[in-house]
Amino acid sequence: MLLDYCIIAAYFALILFVGVWVSKSVKNLDDFSTGNRGYSAAFVFATLSASFIGGGFTMGLAEKVFTMGLVYVVALWGFSAKEILVATVIAPRMTPFKDAMSVGDIMGQLYGRRSKILTGVASGLVCAGIAGAQFAAFGYVLNVLTGIASVYGIIFGTIVVIIYAALGGMKSVVANDVIHFCVLIIALPLVLFFGLQHAGGLNKVIQSVPMDHTSLFGSLSVVTVLGLFLNFFFGETLVPPYVQRLLIGRNFKETSRGTFWSGMLSIPFFLLVGFIGLTALTMNPQLDPNLALPYVITTVMPVGIKGLAIAGMMAVVMSSADSFLNAAAISITHDVIKPLAKEGFTNKIELKWSRWITVAVGVAGAGFALSTKSALDILLVAYNFWTPFILVPLVAGILGLKASAQAFWLGCIAGIGSTCFWLIQMGETTFNGALIGIIVNLIVFMSVYWFEQRAAGTVEVR
DSSP, X not given: OHHHHHHHHHHHHHHHHHHHHHHTTOOSHHHHHHTTSOBOHHHHHHHHHHHHSSHIIIIIHHHHHHHHOTHHHHHHHHHHXXXXXXXXXXXXXXXXXXXXXXXXXXXXXXXXXXXHHHHHHHHHHHHHHHHHHHHHHHHHHHHHHHOOOHHHHHHHHHHHHHHHHHHHHHHHHHHHHHHHHHHHHHHHXXXXXXXXXXXXXXXXXXXXXXGGGGSSSTTSOHHHHHHHHHXXXXXXXXXXXXXXXXXXXXXXXXXXXXXHHHHHHHHHXXXXXXXXXXXXXXXXXXXXXXXXXXXXXXXXXXXXXXXHHHHHHHHHHHHHHHHHHHHHHHHHIIIIIHHHHOSSOOHHHHHHHHHHHHHHHHHHHHHHHTTOSOHHHHHHHHGGGTIIIIIHHHHHHHHTBOOOHHHHHHHHHHHHHHHHHHHHHXXXXXXXXXXXXXXXXXXXXXXXXXXXXXXHTOOOBO
């Protein structure tokens, strides 16, 4: 076990060293936010994949499959479909926004300064929530590994990620994400391999778990599965870190290719994690579902390889958390504070603020993590702070619908209002508040756009 601890310690040391070393080349906010826009498709693929393979889509997915079955893999394929669609439809149309640093920049270009500020606020909230899901997963993993209370694991994970994300921004994030990706893409398949060996093979696992755990819809109705699929399809569509990945490539052909292959990778990856959840259920049906994935690691992995697997789990958490912290810092500083400050906000000051905001959002994310036990549930809550009012006008603008600021604001008000009404009146249902908000926002936004274009006597589409 000492060897495993040494491997884990060495991994943390490597990540901190790389983060600090790369941060020396960060001179301005463009370096901090986009890494100077020089990355190839391979780098976009690695950093984007490392970003989505977070605690919610590993720890959280294994937990849900342990409890409900592979139906949750089917639900998460909604995310896969979204990434492929973004790569083929959205990324090629990003040329008009090639100088943007954030989602707020794009929204400001489309709908004006106030929309940029609102987008910055929404970005900070959703990023803090999703980062919190990663810190929650970090706490659970460390708890299983050492017996230390989850709260201390959450605090430790937050501190480590904040250090390198605050110092180096996107450059440190991408450099470390490549390392994280290489480790986790080796470690997690090994976890499944040794888990299946310990449990008696794939056929034994399938025969041992309840029958509904391996069926397409499990014990859920088709409507429920469709609702979950749509939640994950829309939930993280064009959230700040993923938009930033569309802006860091040396050209949009590179970002399209990297995004497409990341989406394709997610399909078998989610299935792999799902079978780890079923393996944990076979090994110990009485296990706390939240600990399904780390339990398999600590129970079946050989010495040395176990250290690599645990490092892979740390990579899973950090690779997603750092991306959302960086995106939140850019959004709040560049899209909220700078426009409100108006004068005297130099590049040097903006960079300094971005670093401090990284720290603040990290602390807020830790607060999200301490508020609930399920990493995947945190994601579903966080989606409410983004999709109901930002997604529709953002996609419409990228696709070339030249709507007015009035269409943006009326759609936002309708989306936010309907989401709040749904959550208050209906609570948690198959179609959560965020999805209802998207539908209402779309109806109102397109109605205003249609009336405006009819009044102008034309419909303009780029």
